[in-house]
Amino acid sequence: MTEFRSVAAATGEPTGPAFAVHGPAEVDAACAAAADAFDVYRATDRETRATFLEAIATEILGIGDELIEAAMLESGLPRARLEGERGRTVGQLRMFADVVRKGAWQQLRIDPAMPDRQPLPRPDLRLRMIPLGPVAVFGASNFPLAFSTAGGDTASALAAGCPVVVKGHPAHPRTGELVAAAIARAVAACGLPSGVFGHLVGPSNDLGAALVQDARIAAVGFTGSRAGGLALVRLAQARPVPIPVYAEMSSINPVLLLPEALKARGAALGTAFVGSLTMGAGQFCTNPGLVLAIEGEGLDAFLAAATEAVGGAPAQTMLTGGIGQAYRSGVAALESAPGVDKLAEGPSGGAMQGHAALFRTTAQAFLAEKALGHEVFGASSIVVICRNVRELETVLRSLEGQLTVTLHMDESDQAMAATLLPALEIKAGRILANGWPTGVEVCHAMVHGGPFPATSDPRTTSVGSLAIDRFLRPVSYQNLSSAVLPPELRDDARGDGAPRLIDGVLTL
Amino acid sequence: MTEFRSVAAATGEPTGPAFAVHGPAEVDAACAAAADAFDVYRATDRETRATFLEAIATEILGIGDELIEAAMLESGLPRARLEGERGRTVGQLRMFADVVRKGAWQQLRIDPAMPDRQPLPRPDLRLRMIPLGPVAVFGASNFPLAFSTAGGDTASALAAGCPVVVKGHPAHPRTGELVAAAIARAVAACGLPSGVFGHLVGPSNDLGAALVQDARIAAVGFTGSRAGGLALVRLAQARPVPIPVYAEMSSINPVLLLPEALKARGAALGTAFVGSLTMGAGQFCTNPGLVLAIEGEGLDAFLAAATEAVGGAPAQTMLTGGIGQAYRSGVAALESAPGVDKLAEGPSGGAMQGHAALFRTTAQAFLAEKALGHEVFGASSIVVICRNVRELETVLRSLEGQLTVTLHMDESDQAMAATLLPALEIKAGRILANGWPTGVEVCHAMVHGGPFPATSDPRTTSVGSLAIDRFLRPVSYQNLSSAVLPPELRDDARGDGAPRLIDGVLTL
Known part of the structure; x- marks a missing residue:
């Protein structure tokens, strides 16, 4: 199969134009572009990255009613729900822009040298979080906007400094295509390398499998069925270099x-x-x-x-x-x-x-x-x-x-x-x-996660600002001179608004 | 085999008294006790837990020269090195006591309710980190004190509120026994349930395998060979409920x-x-x-x-x-x-x-x-x-x-x-x-970790205060009344010295 079409949820009938089915060649190209873009993208300053997230939000709103109508046709969900979901999608992109600007996610830590300490001097040690690398995001069928192409996984991975390759859900290819084009416009408008965002579509599970197995992918975000999530975890664990999979799978609440x-x-x-x-x-x-x-x-x-x-x-x-x-x-x-x-x-x-x-x-x-x-x-x-x-x-x-x-x-x-x-x-x-679980607030204190099999990794959340932590890892710099240190760890960066733990004391 | 003995590193000859070889019955008993102790231990306040960590340090020092001599005999390492290692072991227990007291590890977050928000009111949401559950720690051969029975993994897991079951390294059973007894004395002196700490020894890999497979174990800390670490990861992934393994394995630096x-x-x-x-x-x-x-x-x-x-x-x-x-x-x-x-x-x-x-x-x-x-x-x-x-x-x-x-x-x-x-x-x-990698400072900005196969999880460190995060997961509380909320999330707990993220703003 080289092409596939949208299916109208209400009728089960194919509708609209055909989409090219992506395969190994497109996976390879998207991952190569993401890997190429990684060093440039992760070196962007906080303001650039925040502006980029806001530009995605603006571009999504700019699609207008065409997006809502495509999502209604493909998902069968009503207009009010999808308009609300669009608001949430845009809102979480803006929330991550704010999080990026505030800078706490960098977890900056500085332990100054103690040259006179006995029996041994202490070196100068500084720590920051860096992004893991290109992230594969699997769009969910039940939230064609908020958990899909530009959904929470994409927003938090981009906020962390990771390029994203989305494997769009085949239930809403037109919706996904519209959003992917909006992201691509934001990438271009912000002068970022095009590999910061890639978009793959196709009806077969092989596509997602190839993506997770690509050596350049460093982490996976997934929302869907238990069988689907566990299959991705197995593939990720069997790689020569295993990678984390954040699969949100199954819960009866x-x-x-x-x-x-x-x-x-x-x-x-x-x-x-x-x-x-x-x-x-x-x-x-x-x-x-x-x-x-x-x-x-x-x-x-x-x-x-x-x-x-x-x-x-x-x-x-x-x-x-x-x-x-x-x-x-x-x-x-x-x-x-x-x-x-x-x-x-x-x-x-x-x-x-x-x-x-x-x-x-x-x-x-x-x-x-x-x-x-x-x-x-x-x-x-x-x-x-x-x-x-x-x-x-x-x-x-x-x-x-x-x-x-x-x-x-x-x-x-x-x-x-x-x-x-x-x-x-x-x-x-x-x-x-005294409420109902179906409302999931996007905020700082939200956890949309939980013990297995609710998710494959209970140490995280896929909704809310804490979700950015999934795509970061700590690096320590010992006795590096200011000229070589990352800018945010230099002494003259203090006062940039990001909190720092200095010798164990949290400093704003 | 029901007994085994220490081997003097210098001669390769068995030495000293025999130790009982632990098997499935001892694994079951230690895990049952740890599970029983979990709710009591994790509910201890910060001061109690910090005092407990300090008591372990004091008890280890109280063993005196007997500990150094046992470690010298079993490991072949020289006295000065082992005295330094004891200092580091005690130092990291005290560092975690300080970290526990300061309370940042709880990651307290409060998003107050917005009853008048349109189109929907926002509920009150509060977040804290809770411990994962009982942790299995594998002692390392090359640091009989600092990466073993009361080493970094044990200290950080106990700091997080997790009971610990140590699988002692068979290369230093006497050293391990002395330290385990010191921890047990601290447990008793602090009035904690004895299951907060368990200690298993034996020369076979089956012992560690049984421990990792026990359903009550929630996470694993390991320092050792690549083959050993990967075997534990496979066992942990194959469980009905997979658990995280923090294995520090292989690096040529x-x-x-x-x-x-x-x-x-x-x-x-x-x-x-x-x-x-x-x-x-x-x-x-x-x-x-x-x-x-x-x-x-x-x-x-x-x-x-x-x-x-x-x-x-x-x-x-x-x-x-x-x-x-x-x-x-x-x-x-x-x-x-x-x-x-x-x-x-x-x-x-x-x-x-x-x-x-x-x-x-x-x-x-x-x-x-x-x-x-x-x-x-x-x-x-x-x-x-x-x-x-x-x-x-x-x-x-x-x-x-x-x-x-x-x-x-x-x-x-x-x-x-x-x-x-x-x-x-x-x-x-x-x-x-301009230094050498063999000195690993125990501090806040240290990362002793890294991409696979240096570790099985590059998102963490096994040395330094950030190591506590490995054993925590976030839980969110929505619209819970003060009487039911965990104490540190109640309004009247502000001013307890722990930082809080209130509506996205970090507050000391």
Whole structure:
């Protein structure tokens, strides 16, 4: 195959012009250009790099409605959602511009020489973070803008000083092409080497495999399925020089209904829960696929309200035919699982649509069958009824790693919440109270990450400003003269606004 | 085998009492105790944890000369070296106590709520780093104190709030036992659960394999051979839940002699180089196993002085019989390698001793044979003669990742050094000028790490205060009430001395 076309999510039919299928030659060219651009790009000063990130944001906005319409056609997501996603994409580029300017990411450290120290003098030692090298970014199907071509991985890698080669998701080639062209315009406008950004597209997994195996790629960012992420990790580990893979893969985002909150507002929680569950046809990494509730007052009201809301939730277009099929299989598996009852399903829609589904089981049945804890990507969730908080904690501790855990709680649930907190921290990257996990704020204190298999590397986040750290490594300079030292480590660079740790003391 | 004994490095003969060989039952018990201790230990406040680290230091000093004598007998290293190493071990425990108290490692971040933000309110988000969980530490043969039972990995993991299970190196069981008992006394004196520290010994690799495979272990620190490190990485990756392995493995630490420095002091450099090469029988991770020099004035003087110094360097006891054998095989391979000339070797000693060796080759021959760039652990080095700086850079870029690269340079070499710097940064974790790589300062700006295969993870260091970051992961708390939040993230904790990033602004 040498060409492929967009598929309209709503109809499953090919649409629009053809795109060239990229292969080994294009991978080689993109990686060569990225490697060539690396030394120039990483040597740019903070202002140049920040201006570049802002220029990408401006260019994306400059595409106008054509971008929103392409994304609507290809993803089936509604206009308001995609306009919001564009705002988020632009916002995170601007946030990283601000982070780059402030300079804390460089982690500058200076331990001055101590020529008279006994028994041995101490040399002058200075440390900074440098970028890892060219980064491969895999666009995600479910966020055609914010987790794709110019999404969080791209923004944070570029902020760190790494050239980026994007492997665009084949579900939205036109959207990706528009954004890639916007980035290329920003590269040119800022006078940067064109290899700072590369864009590869094609429908086969071989393309991504070739990219991860290229010796010039130094790290990988990925958001997608567990199978896909693990395949990339294996390829990256098998290289002669293994590289880090930041794969955000699989999470069912347990929601814990604590007794007093359930008692006070069971019905309202049931309705609001289904609002989160069905948002974007349930195609969020942070979709609440599991509810843990303790038997007691308010549970029936919760179940009744949730059942009613699911029953009335209209079917929605899924991102791709493949995702729709996988969703229907996942739901069918729950329908036939022992000890699991179907509480409700929404009215079914067209062949390309998915409808919500809600199940109920007991803690005992859930603990007996590992598969009930696996992600079903879409608007399906399972309520696990626990007899008491001890059983709830047992279920919690049996779970795999998660992106989020949510608590619904009242003031009189605080003691129970505090007792559960250590278990929550060990299971998840983000713990939230009295909200829903599907909103992921882009800010400094956000962690969109978590223990395996939520991600392949729980030491990081893929959303928020801390994400820049994924693409950096420390280098120490000992007794280098000022003329040879990187500019930010010279004595005369103090006062440039970046914090420094001087002899162990943090200095602004 | 149920028991094993120390081997005196100088004679190769068993000595002293027998030690029980630990196996699966002891691994299980140590990991269970560590897992049980985790929640209590990680909840200790900064002062308690700092005091504990200082108590370990005091207990180690309290062992007195018995520790030095045991280490001398088992390692064959001289008294002055081991006394210095003890000072370093105690010093790094105290440094981490200071780091824990200052609190920057927590990376506290607070993004206050914005209830009126449009189109959506922003929730309150707060972030801190939490420890990964119980850490397995593998003691190194070549630093029986500073990289072993209470070495840098143990100190940084304990500082991070992780219980530690040490797999002691079988080359120094008595030394390890003394230090382990000192740590256990500190654990008891500080009222901590005994599982905070565990100690396993035995001569077989199966012991370490079982430890890394235990589901309760969350990360691994290792210093040793490339084969050993890679085996642990494979085991860790094959687990149902993969975990990070920080393996510091293999480096030949190139020393670059730039033309003006060589011209000014070729002979002095030759003598000083051999001082670094033969220190500790060459058994340092940072031993200078490769010299890159450009043909020109001073090179002959360098070679003559180095040849003379190696010829006069007395044979030294190697750490173990196995290390001695591997060293002799490595030297023999260089002797028979095409295009490689032996410049000198030191007078040979007893069966347990190794003697220095120095080789010379051309850039062309070096580039033709990958094996010439492999580590020979011991006092052997190879001088590669380059015709010009371009050839030198080609050799440099052909190398695998390194812990260090050293420049010997004068003021008029600065332009050349600056040109080479990007290549040096990509190859190594530490770049030093006009010194020797064998001194590794324990401080804030030190990086003892570097690209593969110097380490399995170039994003970190195993020496210096930044090493604590290896054992931490971020967790985000959204809209949690003060009563449930971890203490350091509550509003009333401000002023506790730890820096905070508040709405993106670093605040002391």
